Amino acid sequence: MASTHRVRLATQQAPKIHPLARFEDRAHRFRERFARRRGLLATVVPYRGYGTTTQIRVLCRVVLAPVLRPGSRRARKFARRFESIRGWRSFVSVPVASAQVTISIGEYTETVTADRGGVVDAHLAFALPPGEHVAHLVVEDSLPVEALINVSAPTATRGIICDVDDTVMVTALPRPFLAAWNSFVLNEHARVPTPGMAVFLSRMAQLESGMPVIYLSTGAWNVAPTLRRFLSRNLYPIGTMLLTDWGPTHDRLFRSGREHKRRQLEKIAVDFPHIKWIMVGDDGQHDEEIYGEFEANHPDNVAFVAIRQLSTSEAVLAGGRKKGLVKQLHGTSPWVYAHDGAGIIEQLTNLGVLEPGEARVQRYS
Secondary structure, three states: OHHHHHHHHHHHHOOOOOHHHHHHHHHHHHHHHHHHHOOOEEEEEEEEEEEOOOOEEEEEEEEEEOOOOOOOHHHHHHHHHHHOOEHHHHHOOEEOOOOEEEEEEOOEEEEEEOOOOOEEEEEEOOOOOOEEEEEEEEEOOOOOEEEEEEEOOOOOOEEEEEOOEOOOEEOOOOOHHHHHHHHHOOEHHHOEEOOOHHHHHHHHHOOOOOOOEEEEEEEEHHHHHHHHHHHHHOOOOOOEEEEEOOOOOOOOOOOOHHHHHHHHHHHHHHHOOOOEEEEEEEOOOOHHHHHHHHHHHOHHHEEEEEEEOOOHHHHHHOOOOOHHHHHHHOOOOOEEEEOOHHHHHHHHHHOOOOOOOOOOOOOOO
């Protein structure tokens, strides 16, 4: 009887899988078998990670890709295509679920398992000195690929957490049809940076040596290479991207962007318990609410919050603003609102948060 009870209890506790999630898994398995028959092999797509002197966070995604000989004509053609990639191409890659990825940095080696979308998000107890490190990632019989890891200095007291959509990049994400156009059709070189934000963030990143910089977005990991090139091309400070995997989960039809940001912020608070964050977002989605909740839960971990205000038309199409709720959540940290990076700097200087010569942003007409 006891044995039967244990089996029944285990059955009751097993999580239910959403029907569309099961369908998606079957579709991925079918596409994987078809792609492998065509000669595609498992390949690691590395993303920049972060860490402290006691642990690191490694991020990558395992997909099936053609084998290209470095310097070959096919490899050059493939590279040219990715320099002018349309958004939809980022979403047709075939992920490898539950792939075994071996991570090596110097004397440290560990094997981790990718999730059902091929994404690896692993915290590892690797003790590394501050600075940039190179992790070598291997899956199956592939050649090692390099992933960069930024290890923050133990003396750093401030860091940057920045939203992407409509904060560093004008994407009009809240507008469904235009969001689809921007994500799936628009050439990546046509994406527009938010005025003044690159200079503002670069100045903030120079306030301390070795401070962590994190870009937190509800975008899919599929667009991470495109986003990385956009940030580099527009001279944004180097940082770690924390994205999500679109599609159904075990218990719901679509992933919740708000829950993704909340979970990531809590992880960041645990990883960097002594950092006071410069939090940057916009007022067109839920950044104010999410940042306000984070400040309420971690009042000692927020330096200030800077919110980029959308234009009137952007705000209307985004569903309006909810500043009344957010003001109730404000704690002791300064909150500033402006339409661009120059306005944010100006308000922070007027409040005495920044010294007049500590950070300057030129307004461009």
